[in-house]
Amino acid sequence: MSTQELTYLFVGLSFALYIGIAFWSRARSTTDFYVAGKGVNPVANGMATAADWMSAASFISMAGLIAFMGKDGSVYLMGWTGGYVLLALLLAPYLRKFGQFTVPDFIGTRYYSRTARLVAVLCLIFVSFTYVAGQMRGVGIVFSRFLEVDINQGVVIGMIIVFFYAVLGGMKGITYTQVAQYCVLIFAYLVPAIFISILMTGNPIPQLGFGDTLIDSPTYLLDKLDQVTQELGFSAYTENIKSNIDIFCITAALMFGTAGLPHVIVRFFTVPKVSDARKSAGYALVFIALLYTTAPAVGAFARVNFIDSVQDTKYVDAPSWFKNWEDIGLISWNDKNDDGIIRYEAGNAFSDGRPKFIDEHGKSGERMTANISDTSNQNEVYIDRDIMVLANPEIANLPGWVIALVAAGGLAAALSTAAGLLLVISAAISHDLMRKTFKPDITDKQELFYARLAAAFAIFIAGLFGIYPPGFVAQVVAFAFGLAAATIFPAIFLGIFSKTINKEGAISGMLAGLIFTFSYISYFKFINPSFNQEENWFFGISPEGIGFLGMILNFFTAIIVSRFYLPPPPEVKQMVETIRLP
Amino acid sequence: MEKSAFKAYWKANIKILISLLIIWFLASFGFGILWSDELDQIQIGGFKLGFWFAQQGSIYIFVVLIFLYVHLMDKLDQKYKKQISKELNRE
Numbered sequence: 211m212s213t214q215e216l217t218y219l220f221v222g223l224s225f226a227l228y229i230g231i232a233f234w235s236r237a238r239s240t241t242d243f244y245v246a247g248k249g250v251n252p253v254a255n256g257m258a259t260a261a262d263w264m265s266a267a268s269f270i271s272m273a274g275l276i277a278f279m280g281k282d283g284s285v286y287l288m289g290w291t292g293g294y295v296l297l298a299l300l301l302a303p304y305l306r307k308f309g310q311f312t313v314p315d316f317i318g319t320r321y322y323s324r325t326a327r328l329v330a331v332l333c334l335i336f337v338s339f340t341y342v343a344g345q346m347r348g349v350g351i352v353f354s355r356f357l358e359v360d361i362n363q364g365v366v367i368g369m370i371i372v373f374f375y376a377v378l379g380g381m382k383g384i385t386y387t388q389v390a391q392y393c394v395l396i397f398a399y400l401v402p403a404i405f406i407s408i409l410m411t412g413n414p415i416p417q418l419g420f421g422d423t424l425i426d427s428p429t430y431l432l433d434k435l436d437q438v439t440q441e442l443g444f445s446a447y448t449e450n451i452k453s454n455i456d457i458f459c460i461t462a463a464l465m466f467g468t469a470g471l472p473h474v475i476v477r478f479f480t481v482p483k484v485s486d487a488r489k490s491a492g493y494a495l496v497f498i499a500l501l502y503t504t505a506p507a508v509g510a511f512a513r514v515n516f517i518d519s520v521q522d523t524k525y526v527d528a529p530s531w532f533k534n535w536e537d538i539g540l541i542s543w544n545d546k547n548d549d550g551i552i553r554y555e556a557g558n559a560f561s562d563g564r565p566k567f568i569d570e571h572g573k574s575g576e577r578m579t580a581n582i583s584d585t586s587n588q589n590e591v592y593i594d595r596d597i598m599v600l601a602n603p604e605i606a607n608l609p610g611w612v613i614a615l616v617a618a619g620g621l622a623a624a625l626s627t628a629a630g631l632l633l634v635i636s637a638a639i640s641h642d643l644m645r646k647t648f649k650p651d652i653t654d655k656q657e658l659f660y661a662r663l664a665a666a667f668a669i670f671i672a673g674l675f676g677i678y679p680p681g682f683v684a685q686v687v688a689f690a691f692g693l694a695a696a697t698i699f700p701a702i703f704l705g706i707f708s709k710t711i712n713k714e715g716a717i718s719g720m721l722a723g724l725i726f727t728f729s730y731i732s733y734f735k736f737i738n739p740s741f742n743q744e745e746n747w748f749f750g751i752s753p754e755g756i757g758f759l760g761m762i763l764n765f766f767t768a769i770i771v772s773r774f775y776l777p778p779p780p781e782v783k784q785m786v787e788t789i790r791l792p
Numbered sequence: 793m794e795k796s797a798f799k800a801y802w803k804a805n806i807k808i809l810i811s812l813l814i815i816w817f818l819a820s821f822g823f824g825i826l827w828s829d830e831l832d833q834i835q836i837g838g839f840k841l842g843f844w845f846a847q848q849g850s851i852y853i854f855v856v857l858i859f860l861y862v863h864l865m866d867k868l869d870q871k872y873k874k875q876i877s878k879e880l881n882r883e
Contacts, residue, residue, distance in 0.1 A: 276847075281843055281846060281847075283847075284824060284825075284846035284847050287846070287847055287850075287851060288820045288824055288825075288846065288850050288851070291850075291851045291854050292816065292820050292850065292854055294854065294858065295812075295813075295816045295854050295857050295858060296816075298858045298861060298862075299809050299812060299813065299858075299861055300809070303865075417848060420838070421836075421837045421838035421839040421844070422837065422838055423838065430837070430838030431838060432838050432839065432840075432843075433838065448832070448840055448843045449832075450828075450829075454825060454826065457825050458821060458825050458826070461820065461821065461824075461825065462821075465820075485862075485865070485866060485869065488858075488861065488862045488865060489862050491858055492855070492858035492859045492861075492862055495854060495855050495858055496855055499851050499852070499854070499855050502851055503848055503851050503852070506847040506848065787798070790798075790802055790805075791798065791801075791876060791880075792801065792868070792869040792872060792873055792876065
């Protein structure tokens with residue numbers, strides 16, 4: 211069978227599996243729909259959490275980012291795993307003990323205030339939609355490259371699948387589908403990594419392989435990478451480029467943001483007992499770590515392979531993957547010196563960003579662009595970092611079924627995260643806005659209907675994001691984590707560990723964190739992007755890391771403001787004592 | 793003596809949290825970022841140590857930390873469960 215047929219087969223089989231599971235475990239009550247009946251085994255919940263968490267960004271983009279960022283890429287590795295320690299130790303067990311359905315539920319109850327609940331809903335919807343947009347782009351890329359359907363059709367197919375199991379199954383359906391999706395995605399990630407590790411270093415464990423020597427020489431792989439990157443004018447792969455304070459703050463913002471992400475927190479509402487919530491966080495991190503410790507190895511392998519197979523090759527002899535990705539528009543070659551040879555080194559191929567292709571071909575047959583050539587350097591290659599993981603098996607010449615597997619894995623990662631996010635959005639609308647705020651007299655059955663309606667609506671919006679992708683998807687990721695860190699995390703943390711923080715304190719804290727973080731990121735990303743340079747940053751902290759300062763501001767504001775108003779009523783103090791009990 | 797078992801339980805819990813979070817901080821922000829360049833002077837196999845902590849070691853330590861926490865808390869829960877439920881019944 212050809213790679214194409216294999217891909218159809220693998221993707222088709224995995225989709226059939228997801229729908230089958232969703233049908234078998236469909237939701238019958240709101241408890242089923244929101245928290246899977248609170249009966250999920252902690253290991254299964256750990257897997258589901260891992261699939262929920264590992265999105266298209268983790269599966270498709272992260273290793274590519276690391277491949278080009280080198281040691282600076284560590285911010286993602288530490289940031290997106292370290293948050294689970296905070297979650298397990300500081301939030302998950304207490305929220306499970308609290309025993310309601312949603313994150314705004316906790317904030318609204320603990321701070322005895324509708325306003326607090328609404329502020330939480332606002333942050334939640336913003337954070338979750340930001341995220342969904344990224345997933346849909348991932349679905350689009352995989353479909354267009356591997357199944358050769360139009361990106362828009364791909365998004366619609368993805369929407370229908372998610373619609374089926376999210377609307378029908380609710381949290382229960384999603385949880386068991388995610389268990390299956392985890393298995394698909396981790397298998398799809400590890401198989402090519404192991405293959406490539408054996409090919410390059412002879413070591414079958416990628417985590418050790420990228421610290422090993424190359425198979426045909428006594429040089430360590432990382433040493434070679436350092437040497438090659440420096441020769442091409444980049445800084446050494448294993449050294450930082452960003453300043454320490456910026457790396458510190460980005461890592462912290464990602465960690466606290468992770469711990470404050472509603473779709474992750476809500477997973478710990480689904481297990482039967484408090485002790486299970488702790489265990490579940492541990493299992494989740496084991497399953498996540500399996501991919502996250504492999505990713506830096508994949509990144510290093512991909513960078514070496516990419517340079518080896520492209521550098522100083524004639525375009526007409528370039529490998530087929532190079533041209534396939536060029537066809538989709540994610541690679542471009544700008545033959546600056548007109549010699550027909552691909553030259554790759556530090557610097558931009560174009561001085562005006564992404565390639566804008568025109569319907570013409572150059573002398574060697576390459577796709578021409580309307581971009582302005584960047585003459586300050588000799589680099590001729592534009593490459594979108596998102597393609598490294600997907601292209602890796604082709605770059606390393608792996609068999610067709612591995613490539614098909616990676617396509618199915620990428621879809622599993624994107625769909626599982628999209629479903630989890632859509633559920634959080636729908637619960638926020640049907641439960642927090644309808645039931646708890648505007649229409650308190652609806653029955654359980656009506657609420658379930660609204661939840662399904664909200665999920666369907668959210669899928670529709672997410673699909674629109676996929677078909678008309680806002681150009682700012684990559685930029686707004688800083689928003690999602692920054693805002694979660696600056697608003698939701700402190701509110702929950704203080705709600706558990708302090709009995710004196712009152713509603714005035716919590717609301718002003720959340721608003722202070724929200725406004726500060728939002729304005730800082732908007733200023734540098736949208737209002738004045740040319741100003742987005744280290745010398746203009748506050749204390750040298752980039753917009754990606756500012757959520758950490760926003761969080762500190764939230765803490766101070768909440769503590770200080772609380773002193774000027776009445777302490778929380780006795781029943782709230784009682785509630786805090788109860789959630790602290792074993 | 794009201795709720796003394798509960799207070800002792802909460803105090804012990806906070807102590808566990810603080811000690812584990814110190815390790816969490818050292819493994820990531822400490823070895824992976826702040827002192828990473830100094831640790832890079834030491835090389836084990838093909839890995840510079842600071843680089844290894846930033847891209848591998850910190851993650852392994854995180855996993856161990858959570859399971860350590862699960863274990864310590866289960867023990868603590870066992871120790872105080874009876875006393876606390878007695879106190880609650882007395883109310």
